[in-house]
Amino acid sequence: MTDMPSQTAAPRWLGLWPAAMLTLFFLAPFGIMLAVSVAHRDVSGFYEWGFEWDSYARFLSVFFAKVMAVSLSVSLAAAAICVLLGFPFTVFLSAMGHTAQTRILVVLLSVLALSEVIIGFSLSTLLSQTAGIGNLFHWLGLIPEPRAYTPSLFALIAGLCYIGFPFAVLVLYPPVSRLDPELIEAARVMGASGPRAFFGVIIPNLRGAIVGAFILVFVFTLGSYLLPQLLGRSEHWTLSVHITDQAIYQSNLPFAAAMSVFLMLVALALVGLASLAGRERGAA
Amino acid sequence: MTTLRIEGLSKLFGTFKALDDVSLEIPDGKFVCLLGPSGCGKTTLLRVIAGLETPSAGRVFVGGADQTLVPTHKRGMGMVFQSLALFPHLDVADNITYPLAIRGVDKATRRARAEELLDLVRLPGLGARRVHQLSGGQRQRVAIARGLSINPQVFLLDEPLSALDASLREHMQIELRQIQQSLGVTTVVVTHDQKEALTMADLVIVMKDGVIQQAGAPMEIYHNPANAFVAGFIGTTNLLPCEINAGAISVLGHSLAAADGDRIAVSRGPASLSVRPEHVLLGAPEEGLRAEVTFVRDLGESRHVLMRAGDQDITAHLPPGGALRVAPGDTVGVSFRPGERVVVQ
Amino acid sequence: MTRTLKTTYVLIILALLLAPLVVVAAVSLNGPQTLRFPPVEPSSRWYGELFRQSEWLVPLRNSLVIAACAAALSVVIALPLALYVWQRRGVAAKALTGMGLAPFALPPVISALGFMIFWMTLGGYGQIYATIISHGVFLVTLPLVTISLGLKGIDPLLIEAARVMGGGRWVVFRTVILPLLIPYMVSGYAFAFVLSLNEYIIAYMVAGFTVETLPIKIFNALRYGYTPILAVVSVIFAGLSALIFGLIGRFGNLPRLLGAERITRD
Numbered sequence: 001m002t003d004m005p006s007q008t009a010a011p012r013w014l015g016l017w018p019a020a021m022l023t024l025f026f027l028a029p030f031g032i033m034l035a036v037s038v039a040h041r042d043v044s045g046f047y048e049w050g051f052e053w054d055s056y057a058r059f060l061s062v063f064f065a066k067v068m069a070v071s072l073s074v075s076l077a078a079a080a081i082c083v084l085l086g087f088p089f090t091v092f093l094s095a096m097g098h099t100a101q102t103r104i105l106v107v108l109l110s111v112l113a114l115s116e117v118i119i120g121f122s123l124s125t126l127l128s129q130t131a132g133i134g135n136l137f138h139w140l141g142l143i144p145e146p147r148a149y150t151p152s153l154f155a156l157i158a159g160l161c162y163i164g165f166p167f168a169v170l171v172l173y174p175p176v177s178r179l180d181p182e183l184i185e186a187a188r189v190m191g192a193s194g195p196r197a198f199f200g201v202i203i204p205n206l207r208g209a210i211v212g213a214f215i216l217v218f219v220f221t222l223g224s225y226l227l228p229q230l231l232g233r234s235e236h237w238t239l240s241v242h243i244t245d246q247a248i249y250q251s252n253l254p255f256a257a258a259m260s261v262f263l264m265l266v267a268l269a270l271v272g273l274a275s276l277a278g279r280e281r282g283a284a
Numbered sequence: 285m286t287t288l289r290i291e292g293l294s295k296l297f298g299t300f301k302a303l304d305d306v307s308l309e310i311p312d313g314k315f316v317c318l319l320g321p322s323g324c325g326k327t328t329l330l331r332v333i334a335g336l337e338t339p340s341a342g343r344v345f346v347g348g349a350d351q352t353l354v355p356t357h358k359r360g361m362g363m364v365f366q367s368l369a370l371f372p373h374l375d376v377a378d379n380i381t382y383p384l385a386i387r388g389v390d391k392a393t394r395r396a397r398a399e400e401l402l403d404l405v406r407l408p409g410l411g412a413r414r415v416h417q418l419s420g421g422q423r424q425r426v427a428i429a430r431g432l433s434i435n436p437q438v439f440l441l442d443e444p445l446s447a448l449d450a451s452l453r454e455h456m457q458i459e460l461r462q463i464q465q466s467l468g469v470t471t472v473v474v475t476h477d478q479k480e481a482l483t484m485a486d487l488v489i490v491m492k493d494g495v496i497q498q499a500g501a502p503m504e505i506y507h508n509p510a511n512a513f514v515a516g517f518i519g520t521t522n523l524l525p526c527e528i529n530a531g532a533i534s535v536l537g538h539s540l541a542a543a544d545g546d547r548i549a550v551s552r553g554p555a556s557l558s559v560r561p562e563h564v565l566l567g568a569p570e571e572g573l574r575a576e577v578t579f580v581r582d583l584g585e586s587r588h589v590l591m592r593a594g595d596q597d598i599t600a601h602l603p604p605g606g607a608l609r610v611a612p613g614d615t616v617g618v619s620f621r622p623g624e625r626v627v628v629q
Numbered sequence: 630m631t632r633t634l635k636t637t638y639v640l641i642i643l644a645l646l647l648a649p650l651v652v653v654a655a656v657s658l659n660g661p662q663t664l665r666f667p668p669v670e671p672s673s674r675w676y677g678e679l680f681r682q683s684e685w686l687v688p689l690r691n692s693l694v695i696a697a698c699a700a701a702l703s704v705v706i707a708l709p710l711a712l713y714v715w716q717r718r719g720v721a722a723k724a725l726t727g728m729g730l731a732p733f734a735l736p737p738v739i740s741a742l743g744f745m746i747f748w749m750t751l752g753g754y755g756q757i758y759a760t761i762i763s764h765g766v767f768l769v770t771l772p773l774v775t776i777s778l779g780l781k782g783i784d785p786l787l788i789e790a791a792r793v794m795g796g797g798r799w800v801v802f803r804t805v806i807l808p809l810l811i812p813y814m815v816s817g818y819a820f821a822f823v824l825s826l827n828e829y830i831i832a833y834m835v836a837g838f839t840v841e842t843l844p845i846k847i848f849n850a851l852r853y854g855y856t857p858i859l860a861v862v863s864v865i866f867a868g869l870s871a872l873i874f875g876l877i878g879r880f881g882n883l884p885r886l887l888g889a890e891r892i893t894r895d
Contacts, residue, residue, distance in 0.1 A: 010712035011798065015725060018710035018769075022728040025766040029743035036746055089642055092635040094889065102878040104643065105887060110871040111646050115827035115844040118863040121851060122649035125656055125664060125860070135666065165646070174888025186369035188356040189334050189440075190383035190430070196357075200386075204373040216734075223736025225830045226848065240738040244834065247742055260742045264735060271734050 037257035047254050055258035071222060071238040074153075078160035079168075079218035085161075086168035087176075087210060091202060093169070094177035105173075112166035120230030123159050124150045127231075156232035160221045168217045175209035208277045215274035219267045239263055286347040286437040286470050287312050288333070293342030295328050295494075302328040304494040306342070310487065313468040315461065317481035320491035321517070326474045327442055329491070333472065334440050335359050346437055362436030362469075364444045368427040370415045376402075376426050377411030383434045401429040404463060421452050428460065432467065439464070439471040445480065457483045478518050482506070490514050508547055511628045515558040522564065522598050526557040528627060533557060536594045538573050545623025555627050561588070563624035564600035566608055572619035573598075577610050593618060650867050657860035664855045675857040679865075685858065688846035692826055695760050695842060700772075700821035702765030704814055707772035712806075715780045726773075733770035737830050740767055745834040755839040763835050764825045771824065772817025775886060779813030780806075816877045816886055823870050 040050040058064065093104055126133060127149040137143045149155055179202065187197040203210070225240040237245075239259060247256035288310040295303040302325045310316050318326040331337040333344055335356035343352045351359055362383075370379050377398040378385070384394050398411050405425035415423065424444065431439055444460070445453045461484045464471050475481055481488045482502045490497040490505065490513075498510040509515035512523055526535040528550050533540045535557050542548055549555075565572075566589065575593035582588075587602045589610055598618055602608070610616060652666055660670030679685050710729055714722045732740050744763040748754040783806065791801045829844040837845050843866070847859055877883055 010709070010715065010802075012713075014709045015713035015721060018706045018713070018729070019721075019725060021706050022710075022725070022766065022769070025744075025747075025762055026728055026732060026740075029740075029747035032746050032750055033743045085642065089639060092639050095635075096639075098884065101889075102883045104639070105883050106871060106874045106878045107643060107646065109874040110867060113823045113827050113870045113874075114867060115829055115847070117829055117844045117847045117851070118653075118827070118866055119649070121847065121855075121859055121863060122653045125666070125855070126649045126652045128664070162646070162649070165642075170887060177884070177889035180367050180369060182365040182367045182369035183371060185334075185336055185356075186363065186365055186371075187382070189336070189359070189361050189363040191357045191360070191386040191434070192382075193357055196386065201371060201373075205371070207373075219734070219736060223738055225738055230851070240736060240830075243738050243742060244830070247745065247834065253746060256742055257746065260739045264739045267735050267739070 033257045033260060036253055037261050039254045039257075041252055041254045055254040056262075058255060058258075059262065067237065067239060067242055070236060071240075074157060074160065074228075074236065074238065075218050075221040075224075078157055078164050078221045079214050081157070081161050082164040082168040082217050083172075083210060083214045086165055086172060086213070087206075088198075090169050090172040090176045091198070094173065094179075095181070108166040108169055111162070112170065116163065116224065116226040117230075119162055120159060120227050123155065123162060124230055127155050127158075150231050151233050151236075153232065153236060156228060156236050159227040159231045160224055163224065163227070164217045164221050167220050168213050171213040171216050172206075172209060175206055179205060211277035212274040215270045215277070219270050222263070222267065287345075288438055288470055288472070289345040290329075290333070291343045291345070293329070293332060293344070294340045295325075295332060295337060296340045301494050303332070303339070303342075306494070306496055308489060308496060308499055310470060310472065313470055314486040315464050315471045315484055316473070316487045316489060317485035318472065318474045318489050318491060319478060319481045319517070320476065320497075322476060324491040325494035326476075326491050328494075330440055330442055330472060330474045333438065334361055334363055360434065360437050362431035362434065362439045364427045364431045364439075364441040366443045366446060368423055368447075370423060370427060370430070372415055374415075375411065376407075376413045376415065376418070379415065379426060380411075380430045380433050382430065387434070397433060401433055404432070405429045406459075420448055421456065424448060424456060428463065432463075432469070435467075436469065439469045441471070441473040443474055443476070445475075446477075453480070454483075460484060482518075488518075490517060492517075507626075509558060509626060509628060510549075512556045512558070515556075515626065515628060519560065520599070521558045521560055524557045524559075524596055524598070526555055526627065528552050528555055533625065533627060536573055536596060540620065540625070543622030543625070546625040546627070548625075548627040550627050550629060555629060557620075558626040558628060559620045559624065561599045561601040563621040564598060565619045565621055566600055566602070566610065567617045567619065569615045569617045571617035573617065575616055575618045577612050577614045577616060579612055580610060589616075591616065591618065650863075653860045653863050653867075657857050657864050659857045659860075662856055664857065664860070675861045679858055679861050682858075685846065685862070688841045688843045691757065691840055692843040695757065695764060695832070695840075696822045696825040698761045699764035699768060699825045700818045702761065703768040703821045704772045704776075704818050706765065706769050707776055707817060708810075708814065710769070711773055711776040711780060712802075715777070729769050729773045732767045737767070737828075741831040741834040744831060748835055755836045757836065757840045760832050760836045760840055760842075763831050764828060767828075767831055768821040768824055771820040772814065775813045775817035775820065776810060778886065778888075779810045783809055812881050813886075816881055819873050819877055823873050826869070827866065 035049065036047060037055055038051050038053065039047040040052055041055070042048050093101060096104070133149065138145060183201055183205065184197050187201045188194075192200060222238070223240055224238060225244060228236050228238045228241050240263075243256050243259045243263070246252045246259065290306055290308050293303050293306040294301070306325075306329060318329060320326050328337060332339050335351070335354060339352065343350055345351065346359070371382065374382065377395065380398045380401050381389070381394040384397060389397075395411075399408070402408050402411055405428055407422060407425050407429075410418070410422070415426070418426065424447075427444070431441070445456050448456060457480055473484065485502055487499060488502050488505050489499045492513055498505055498514045505514060506518055509518060515521050516523055524535050526533050528534075528548065529552055531542050533542060533548070573593050575591040575598055577589055577591050579590040580587065581590070584604065586604060587606070589600045589602060591598045591600070600618070655666055655668050656664050657675060658671045658673065659665055659668040660672040660674065663669065707729065710725055714726050744759070745754070748756075748759045748763075753759040787805055788801055791805045796804065827844060829848065832840070832842045833845050841849075843862060847862055850856070850859055874883075877886070
């Protein structure tokens with residue numbers, strides 16, 4: 001049987017409105033950005049339409065290689081930590097009762113929704129000399145003088161983990177909670193200890209979901225813009241910070257656009273990989 | 285000797301009493317069905333035996349050893365789950381020998397064992413298949429093979445056939461029983477299907493509200509139910525309110541003298557009379573209880589006559605080809621075959 | 630691992646997640662203009678201060694107006710999109726779903742720059758409506774996901790039954806589909822509202838210098854030194870998010886909204 005439009009609950013024309021809105025306000029901006037990325041930079045502040053690869057050529061410098069390397073490795077580290085901590089967390093969470101799950105999900109969502117500004121501010125307060133853990137460690141006698149732990153690479157990765165962790169858990173939550181609990185019980189009855197069932201049954205069955213979550217958290221933290229400025233030093237600036245910097249403070253829109261296109265390609269490739277990893281299990 | 289003994293088992297979920305002081309003993313090599321409506325505690329009892337639930341009170345002994353506090357994975361049980369719980373990341377052979385792999389058995393032995401078990405469940409040569417490539421019935425067999433791979437002390441099955449369609453289910457009941465008999469493994473099956481229990485079991489345990497109502501051989505339970513619930517749950521029956529007085533059964537205004545073979549568990553006072561439909565006899569209106577025929581169902585192999593007597597419904601199953609012709613609206617005389625009448629509380 | 634150990638693990642992580650917020654909440658109670666922990670001369674004066682200083686009130690109002698309108702816009706786009714895609718397979722349906730999900734899967738700075746250049750080209754750069762439309766389009770993903778989930782839960786037999794009983798397409802939509810979808814629309818709206826409230830980079834790049842939202846204001850204020858009023862705003866924001874998600878959790882099925890579908894046992 002074919003999809004007869006008369007059989008569906010929604011008429012065909014209904015798709016026109018969202019299609020128009022998304023084309024106008026989502027596809028068009030991307031198209032313009034693409035065009036700007038090959039436009040000629042006008043030093044006075046704007047750009048002239050044209051076609052040249054100059055902005056892309058600027059990537060081929062040691063400086064931007066470094067920026068890219070820092071961006072990627074900081075995000076990779078954060079994504080790895082988030083998934084490592086988040087996976088067991090999600091497994092335990094999904095085994096809890098409905099009320100407990102709801103409460104913990106509210107906390108996670110609230111943290112996830114928090115503005116990066118607020119997270120940056122909170123963490124820099126927590127890591128500061130006057131109000132934070134430096135104070136606590138001093139009080140406990142661990143260090144002789146209260147000290148600040150920010151700005152530093154540690155503070156930046158802590159911040160990225162803070163925004164990445166709830167995201168990792170929420171990405172892992174559907175596949176983990178859909179895993180048949182009888183699979184684990186079966187492994188237990190057949191003689192598997194708790195850790196053995198975890199590593200031998202839960203992890204192999206969710207490998208795709210774990211890889212997918214890792215990539216999505218990676219992309220998510222890659223886009224972080226404020227935390228590198230609030231918690232890191234200038235050498236820790238990520239591509240996102242440089243894009244904004246070029247667009248607003250250096251008034252070099254073509255270069256900013258070229259960097260965005262590049263970041264988008266990286267992100268799209270990774271998201272594609274993530275959905276492939278997710279599908280691998282869907283076929284089973 | 286793997287006798288399974290349960291002593292004074294209770295299990296509370298919050299304030300809900302899933303099991304209430306359950307005791308029973310299952311002799312070595314027997315096939316037992318835990319039978320009851322949903323929520324009767326049968327699955328909880330099975331899960332306590334498997335070690336998946338910790339009882340609130342009571343003990344579980346397997347082969348004389350107290351297993352109550354032994355963790356699940358050290359009990360050496362075989363189990364088939366309701367969802368089957370076959371591992372999608374392993375092939376059929378690896379699923380079947382998973383318990384052996386856990387115990388460090390080498391690969392060659394495992395492969396040999398997998399083939400042996402696949403032969404047993406009549407799936408020879410399917411070891412390399414993926415679980416999702418199998419049909420429902422094949423998955424069922426793989427789950428059974430997996431449960432048996434370590435020659436378990438006790439083999440547990442939780443509603444194992446509920447996902448199959450009716451004809452395949454009947455077939456698997458017979459096959460499961462044959463496999464169990466050839467291996468002689470002590471087996472406990474949870475089911476809500478009384479026909480399934482009657483087909484397979486040496487011993488049927490009927491449960492309701494966390495309490496064992498009756499335990500006994502299938503035919504003993506069928507012919508001699510301990511109470512009205514068991515009588516109604518096993519097979520079909522006519523349950524009529526009656527009054528016992530000095531050995532006589534008074535039902536719907538008629539007094540019947542107890543005959544040899546009638547099982548009357550009540551000495552006097554109000555009770556229930558249970559008569560299987562095949563033991564309801566029809567005759568001329570003056571030959572018994574007067575009843576009006578409301579419906580006749582002819583199934584070829586037998587004829588079912590539905591009747592109304594007073595405020596009670598009565599069903600009779602008549603053998604085919606009987607001389608008696610009845611139609612809705614007719615008045616008939618109903619009597620109950622002497623020796624087949626059961627009176628319970 | 631035992632149950633206790635698992636619970637301990639979960640609780641430790643939750644404590645780590647809440648630790649910065651607890652410190653910020655405590656810091657917001659400092660009497661003098663300082664960020665000390667534990668607070669000195671505890672008072673709640675900065676909470677009053679927030680609502681007296683117009684430099685904070687204006688961004689607060691901007692943020693609320695943008696979030697309320699943008700979330701409404703995202704629902705208005707997502708509802709027909711979800712309805713259209715539901716029961717349809719084909720290139721058009723796939724492309725629409727992809728466009729609806731894409732903004733959220735990409736690093737937001739990309740969309741932000743795209744919107745910025747777009748509004749610069751068209752005019753509208755620096756206007757509040759530009760921020761509203763940008764947020765509305767960017768956040769379409771959230772109501773799209775929740776409404777699609779709601780549609781997936783509707784038994785097709787219900788619709789067939791309504792049709793057999795004489796309901797035309799519009800009547801079926803109004804009397805059967807819409808009432809079943811409303812909880813999902815509300816939670817989609819709430820998700821989008823909270824995220825718009827907290828969003829920084831798009832608001833900043835589209836109209837950051839003229840239409841200040843609270844996150845932008847906080848970031849600007851951070852450059853001139855920390856004051857307890859920042860902590861107050863953070864506390865209010867975190868509290869508001871928790872309140873909205875708490876309400877969704879209280880009146881809706883949050884685990885199911887987030888994709889849990891546990892097989893139930895008798």
